[in-house]
Amino acid sequence: MDDMLRCPECGNELKGGYIFSPRRICWSDSPDSIFADFGSEILIEDAWLKVKKTPASRCEECNLVLFKHKENNEEN
Numbered sequence: 001m002d003d004m005l006r007c008p009e010c011g012n013e014l015k016g017g018y019i020f021s022p023r024r025i026c027w028s029d030s031p032d033s034i035f036a037d038f039g040s041e042i043l044i045e046d047a048w049l050k051v052k053k054t055p056a057s058r059c060e061e062c063n064l065v066l067f068k069h070k071e072n073n074e075e076n
């Protein structure tokens with residue numbers, strides 16, 4: 001079984017690590033600038049006391065970072 005993640009752009013092996021941010025990370029479908037992030041989908045919440053790290057993979061060739069902001073099947 002090959003569970004090695006590969007870069008969707010160049011096919012290189014992705015390097016595993018973690019990303020974290022002291023501020024929330026939001027997603028928007030639109031490139032427009034906004035004054036506040038109210039209503040945006042929050043992928044990673046603000047950190048309070050501890051900064052939560054999110055498992056991520058990066059391609060050092062393309063400077064691409066992949067991360068899952070939520071585990072699959074988190075509905076129950």
Ligand SMILES: [Zn+2]
Nearest residue numbers: 007010059062
């Ligand atoms: Zn790449």
